Amino acid sequence: MAEEVQAPLSATMAKEAQSPPSATIAEATAPPQLLLFNSFTKREEPFQPRVEGKVGMYVCGVTPYDFSHIGHARAYVAFDVLYRYLKFLGYEVEYVRNFTDIDDKIIKRANERGETVTSLSSQFINEFLLDMTELQCLPPTCEPRVTEHIEHIIKLITQIMENGKAYAIEGDVYFSVESFPEYLSLSGRKFDQNQAGARVAFDTRKRNPADFALWKAAKEGEPFWDSPWGRGRPGWHIECSAMSAHYLGHVFDIHGGGKDLIFPHHENELAQSRAAYPDSEVKCWMHNGFVNKDDKKMAKSDNNFFTIRDIIALYHPMALRFFLMRTHYRSDVNHSDQALEIASDRVYYIYQTLYDCEEVLATYREEGTSLPVPSEEQNLIAAEGHKQQSE
Template sequence: MQVYNTLTRTKEEFVPREKGQVSMYVCGPTTYNFIHLGNARPLVFFDTVRRYFIYKGFNVNYVQNFTDVDDKIINRAHEEKMNPLDLAEKYVREFFVDADALNVLRANTHPKVSEHINEIIDLIKRIEKQGHAYSVDGDVYFAVRSFEGYGKLSGRSLEDMQAGARVEVDLRKKDPMDFALWKAAKPGEPSWDSPWGLGRPGWHIECSAMAEKYLGNGFDIHGGGFDLIFPHHENEIAQSEAASQQPFARYWMHNGFITVNQEKMSKSLGNFFLVREILDKFPADVVRWYLLSTHYRSPLDFDDEKLVMSGKGLERIKTAIRLLYEVMDLPVDEATNSTTPIEDFAEKIQALKLEFEKAMDDDFNTALAISVLFDLAKEVNIYIGKLNGKVTPEAKGFLDQAHNLIKEFNSVLGILKEDKLTGRLILEVNNNDNALTEGLVQLIIKIRQEARTKKDWSTADAIRDGLKELGIVLEDTPQGVRWKKQG
């Protein structure tokens, strides 16, 4: 497995710290608003990375934090006349609403800054003891020039970074590039007692302390968006390695920007989109499909038309799966002894499994993996087309094999949710509890089929006509009953 490491700017073979174990820390959102599409891209991508490691048989310890102590939260709380920690907790809950819709697995641990103040203070004290920090009037700063390796992640010299950075003027600093580890308390802000007086943590120290607590130093993967390389991740490396004298993280992975009309999505340009707003217009599975349709290190340009096209692509996959389920539900024709129409079908789908893994092993190329899923859907359609409605025991085995492989691919990509009762993928999805709709319609179809078996045509017709009035059309086909929403 090859992983592009931002630290070395090369693809490297992935070798975990512990055999069979993967440790991952991914920076989560600052909880002062609903998450936007730029938050959603790393959320979905690193969830997919985690899923692939699980698929490959690794035990994954996945940590994704919430920054619930921050200037933006404090400012927003003042605007809304709320306690900052209460405001942050409100948006933590809203985060999970969107993350669940996008089928993102919960992390093993979701640490919050406010619950790790003691660990943060302890880390700052160790940095201070090593001679890399100094305090001024209750503030504590990291002395950037004291850390020899500063700039190794971004690949820039300190002078270049200073020239390109928006550095807040503070004459109390020994160097303009020094950054805050601890901020002295100001009126109306949350604060905690510390050796330097009442105050709160700086942004960068928070992730260092939480990553160290749950994963230890030298953990496998640290992930986040490209915009976090500098200063956030650069500063994490400096303060963590200054304190421990050990490597902090072994592989650094960063996803590309979301762009709108080729411009970076940002609040200052007014072109950023909340996930909640997008989910009001597009199904969540389409949004996830779209986010994975481009290689994670490439920019991803956003507009409604691209989501429409993603929806059409995903519908091709769903159509193949629907057809597969219809044929799988046909009775097995034990009397037919004819050979399988495509004798090498099993070999083909196994070859596609290898192609999928090859794509994901090459720096998690989800775009190529999706193309393999299209190839699998095509092979399934061809095979079914040559069955002529007769499912031999051998064909049934091949269909089950294809279904299992589709589910395996989906377990990695996480596009479709799975019905825990039937083990089948849920195909009719929007964001208004459609899993329940799918289950109820299938139950009604089953009751109607029982009425038809008993030749109770009036009941069967009444069910069909009643569903039509509700906007659900049933189609009786040789392969079984199909249903769709009208209009």
């Protein structure tokens, strides 16, 4: 099958089932069956788009307050491979990847640098896009910014409150986890584990410590928007519920991100979306593994943390992409100098081979003759000769 020959890069992303020998011509020309691992059901499932021939995919984007690290590169290369493969299979893909351009970290960094939140986030959005170009990640079909969707966020929070699943206190709005029995169905956590992954310190005004902010009242010196609950800004999670529904509808096919986003971010997203609109559904949740350094988790504090810029200053960007793609997307990648050297050598070998082939073919093109095709026997002899040479 032509698809199998032309799509080697997808091998770690998806498996294709063999067509039965009795398949009709129509079945044989249909896209091969794709199996994707769904983090919600914890198993591989046949991919069935909601609308035939079309795929809606949402991948959580970066918070642009600094240069992106190779953990970001991992996620966006993995979903770029999936995006390319779905397009290759003939699907029309609506791929949405957002920018979280309002956040505590952006505000803090902008204040430290004496610049506006907008100028800081715009600068690092541009830097991120340059990194994505270097890594040959195709641009998504849509790259919305949170600050362009405040009205949709306010509408969504209002709907959740009208459904009795959120409450306002002193200009803040919290999601009430006890009002949503499905809470923790994605991560499979128990309530007493909740605080481990939470970004916010314990707030005694909350009805349950696990309740999370949908809207935060404005503090002195912070950007704000007017809302029914007073001036403030969105909490972290609500943006993706609002933007995915806005661009892809309440039911869409694939929602992706790093596995660190399963809790709390995606758990909270799922709760918000379904609390507002009970028919909301993500057909397949997909999560990629981490990048570790010498078998330890990368951390700025341990000084074993690398930005994409750090790596591509030393290696060709394709070496980084190749290095990230050599490991199955759900497994952790272990970064080491040796692994990058090997990836770099392999990429050099691939490009050198392509260059050598092109050189040979160019001679024939100039002469206007076609390249003689060796027989199977000649190929075997040549292969044996190469094997002996390399031993």
